[in-house]
Amino acid sequence: xxAITATVRRRPGAAGWWLAAGVTAATVVxxxxxxxxxxxxxxxxxxxxxxxxxxxxxxxxxxAVALRAVAWRRVLPALSPGQAVAALxxxxxxNHVLPLRLxxxxxxxxxxxxxxxxxxxxxxxTLAMRTADVLSVGVLALVLGPSLVLDVPGASAxxxxxxxxxxVVAAGRWSTRRPRHSDGTRTVGPIALLLVTASxxxxxxxxxxxxxxxxxxxxxxDAVAVTAVTVAAQVVAMAPGGLGTYEAAATGALVAAGLAxxxxxxxxxTTHAVTTAYALGAGAVxxxxxxxxxxxxxxxAPRRPAATAAARSVAADAPIVxxxxxxxxxxxxxxxxGRTPDRIADRPxxxxxxxxxxxxxxxxxxxxxGAEVITSEVNRGLGAAVRRGLDEAVARGAVAVAFCxxxxxxxxxELPVLVAPILDGEADYVVGxxxxxxxxxxxxxxxxxxxxxxxxxxxxxxxxxxxGQSGYRALSRQAADQAGIVHDFNxxxxxxxxxxxxxxxxxxxxxxxRFREAGQSFVRLGHYLAAVIPAVHHQLNTDVDPxxxxxxxxxxAVRSAx
Numbered sequence: 001x002x003a004i005t006a007t008v009r010r011r012p013g014a015a016g017w018w019l020a021a022g023v024t025a026a027t028v029v030x031x032x033x034x035x036x037x038x039x040x041x042x043x044x045x046x047x048x049x050x051x052x053x054x055x056x057x058x059x060x061x062x063x064a065v066a067l068r069a070v071a072w073r074r075v076l077p078a079l080s081p082g083q084a085v086a087a088l089x090x091x092x093x094x095n096h097v098l099p100l101r102l103x104x105x106x107x108x109x110x111x112x113x114x115x116x117x118x119x120x121x122x123x124x125x126t127l128a129m130r131t132a133d134v135l136s137v138g139v140l141a142l143v144l145g146p147s148l149v150l151d152v153p154g155a156s157a158x159x160x161x162x163x164x165x166x167x168v169v170a171a172g173r174w175s176t177r178r179p180r181h182s183d184g185t186r187t188v189g190p191i192a193l194l195l196v197t198a199s200x201x202x203x204x205x206x207x208x209x210x211x212x213x214x215x216x217x218x219x220x221x222d223a224v225a226v227t228a229v230t231v232a233a234q235v236v237a238m239a240p241g242g243l244g245t246y247e248a249a250a251t252g253a254l255v256a257a258g259l260a261x262x263x264x265x266x267x268x269x270t271t272h273a274v275t276t277a278y279a280l281g282a283g284a285v286x287x288x289x290x291x292x293x294x295x296x297x298x299x300x301a302p303r304r305p306a307a308t309a310a311a312r313s314v315a316a317d318a319p320i321v322x323x324x325x326x327x328x329x330x331x332x333x334x335x336x337x338g339r340t341p342d343r344i345a346d347r348p349x350x351x352x353x354x355x356x357x358x359x360x361x362x363x364x365x366x367x368x369x370g371a372e373v374i375t376s377e378v379n380r381g382l383g384a385a386v387r388r389g390l391d392e393a394v395a396r397g398a399v400a401v402a403f404c405x406x407x408x409x410x411x412x413x414e415l416p417v418l419v420a421p422i423l424d425g426e427a428d429y430v431v432g433x434x435x436x437x438x439x440x441x442x443x444x445x446x447x448x449x450x451x452x453x454x455x456x457x458x459x460x461x462x463x464x465x466x467x468g469q470s471g472y473r474a475l476s477r478q479a480a481d482q483a484g485i486v487h488d489f490n491x492x493x494x495x496x497x498x499x500x501x502x503x504x505x506x507x508x509x510x511x512x513x514r515f516r517e518a519g520q521s522f523v524r525l526g527h528y529l530a531a532v533i534p535a536v537h538h539q540l541n542t543d544v545d546p547x548x549x550x551x552x553x554x555x556x557a558v559r560s561a562x
Contacts, residue, residue: 039214039266046213053209054274060205061278065089067202071132071195075186076117076125082290083115090294093283096276101234104130114292121183128188129196134235136197140228144221203227207250210270216263218254226253230268246272296541299460305503314399314477320344320419321393322412323403324353324371325385330360332408337369340412345423347399349415352392353406356385362406381488386495390480399423402474404432409514410472417509418474427507428479429499431465432472437510457493460536461500465508468492472511479504486539489531497539 047054069084076084087110095103108126111117201224208223218226233249247268254264287294291301322340326333333353340351353366357379366373374392376385386403393401400419404410414432421427434442435450442450450469457468469492475483484498485491500506 039263040269042215043210043213043266043270046215053213057206057209057274058278060202061275062282064199064203065092065282067195067199068129071188071192071199072125072129074192074195075128075188076111076121076184077186078121078184079111079115079117079125080290083111086114086286086290086294087111089279089282089286092279093286096279096283110294114294118183121185124183125185128185132188132193132196133200134232136193136200137228137231140197140200140224141232144225144228200224200227200231203231206271206274207267210267210274211254211259213270214263214267216259216267218257218259222257226250226257229253243272292541296537298537298540300462300497300501300540302462304501315397317347318397318399318477319348319350320400320402320415321350321352321396321398322415323386323389323393323401324351324366324406325356325382325389325403326353326358326362326366326406327356327379327382327385328358328360328362329406330358330362330365333362333371333406334365334369336404336406336408336412337366337371341415344416344419347423350396350398352389354385354389354392356380356382366406381490383485383491383494384488386491387485387488390475390483394477394481397477398480399477400474401477401480402472404472411512414472414511418472418511421507421509422474422476426505428476428504429496430474430507430509431467431470431496432511433467433508434470434511434513435466436508438512440512440514442513442515453493457496460493460540461497463500463506465496465506467508468496470511475499484539486542487531487535489535490528493532493536494539497536501539 065088066085069081069088072084072088073079073081079087087107090110091103091107093103094106095101104126108119108122111122112119204220204223204227207226207230208218208220211218211223230246230250230253233245247265250268250271251261251265254267255261259267288298291297291299324333324336337351337353341349343349351371353363353371353373355363355366355373355375357376363373363375374388376388389403390401400422402415402418404412410432418430418432421430435454450467454465454468458465471492473495479499479502482499482502482504483495486494486498496506
């Protein structure tokens with residue numbers, strides 16, 4: 001598998017890229033000098049006057065791709081319809097921006113990464129379908145337009161006949177060499193060949209309509225023959241999108257059909273422009289639809305597990321634990337601990353300070369104020385401190401676990417409001433929303449950053465979240481026991497994604513907020529995004545809790561001890 005993957009990912013050397021760039025530049029110059037500007041203006045006016053015709057052309061082009069997807073699935077039954085269409089669109093789009101027909105590499109990569117298809121099956125089926133493509137266009141060109149083929153520069157009926165014969169022989173050898181198809185693929189049968197042939201005939205709608213826009217209609221037969229000749233010529237194309245090769249083949253075929261050279265090249269340019277626009281647009285959509293996209297999952301699934309049951313069987317005196325992650329907060333931690341309520345709803349409140357490698361008197365002052373202190377010898381990060389705190393709170397039998405910063409930005413007096421939905425059995429995960437409450441002061445750039453990141457989190461989770469970065473949150477006992485924080489740096493986004501993916505019931509309550517008066521925030525935009533974005537992507541694309549597999553994950557030790 002490693003060897004095959006390495007082969008698929010191989011890229012051409014610098015010489016190949018420079019050669020392709022040179023061919024592309026030269027082709028653009030030649031085409032611009034040769035094309036009939038008056039015809040192009042007439043085409044543009046026709047398109048603007050009849051936009052419905054353009055939609056029909058694009059729909060026909062899309063239907064052609066769909067037919068090839070159906071044919072591909074006959075060869076590779078394990079491939080889903082959506083992923084087949086997406087991979088074909090991606091390969092076509094890539095072929096329009098990459099030289100040397102490298103789009104086929106993306107086709108293989110797409111189905112292996114997104115659909116779970118084995119590389120051997122993906123490569124084998126792709127080669128089989130490309131063989132079917134060559135055979136189909138060769139037969140169409142020879143049957144429907146022998147005179148066109150003979151008059152196209154550089155093309156000949158014997159040459160195409162040889163190519164078609166070689167394709168048939170290759171297909172036959174493929175079938176006899178692999179009769180059992182142990183990789184899950186099937187032989188390209190007659191139905192698949194008919195579907196591929198029909199797809200190329202349907203794609204001829206672009207040439208047919210481009211000629212009509214130019215005021216020089218061609219017959220359907222000629223349109224199909226021109227399409228077949230042009231596609232066949234792309235086998236040796238070097239420039240992105242076959243630029244130059246495409247125009248030369250299409251122009252030659254149209255001239256052979258009786259069109260003037262200036263008009264023929266204008267039709268060829270129009271056809272290529274429409275197919276390129278379709279390829280790039282459809283390819284962009286195919287990169288993310290269907291899920292998972294080419295870059296993995298970018299959102300939580302619409303359907304999630306059943307909601308976590310509310311805690312009803314915990315002891316009547318089970319405590320509410322308020323966690324205070326703290327790093328060098330000696331100026332404020334005692335005040336926050338002292339303002340924490342002693343009891344909520346007849347339950348005791350325990351204040352637990354997670355001293356994350358402080359080098360000042362944070363731990364000393366927290367203990368003096370009445371908090372229990374858990375000390376880390378080194379500074380591991382806010383995410384690690386919260387993760388440790390959740391473990392410790394669950395181990396102490398907490399009915400609800402809340403946490404906020406120890407810098408005084410959040411009011412511990414509002415803890416009863418935060419945990420009320422959990423104690424009432426209405427929620428598993430509650431976030432205190434600053435934007436739904438009152439904000440004493442927040443720097444403008446931080447307000448903007450919070451808004452932007454909250455919008456992104458709302459999109460990712462499909463949940464109406466108003467404050468994705470709030471530092472005041474509460475979890476039920478079950479949610480705290482299940483929660484996963486996949487990195488040490490921070491918890492905000494990954495904790496929410498993890499709990500919502502597990503089916504936790506989400507709620508928000510309004511809270512107050514004031515800007516810190518002492519100490520310094522650890523958040524720096526560049527470093528923050530560099531740490532958070534990969535973690536979020538990893539969270540969205542991991543089906544199992546990665547923390548349970550970490551060698552040094554504290555929760556594993558806590559759970560094993562229970």
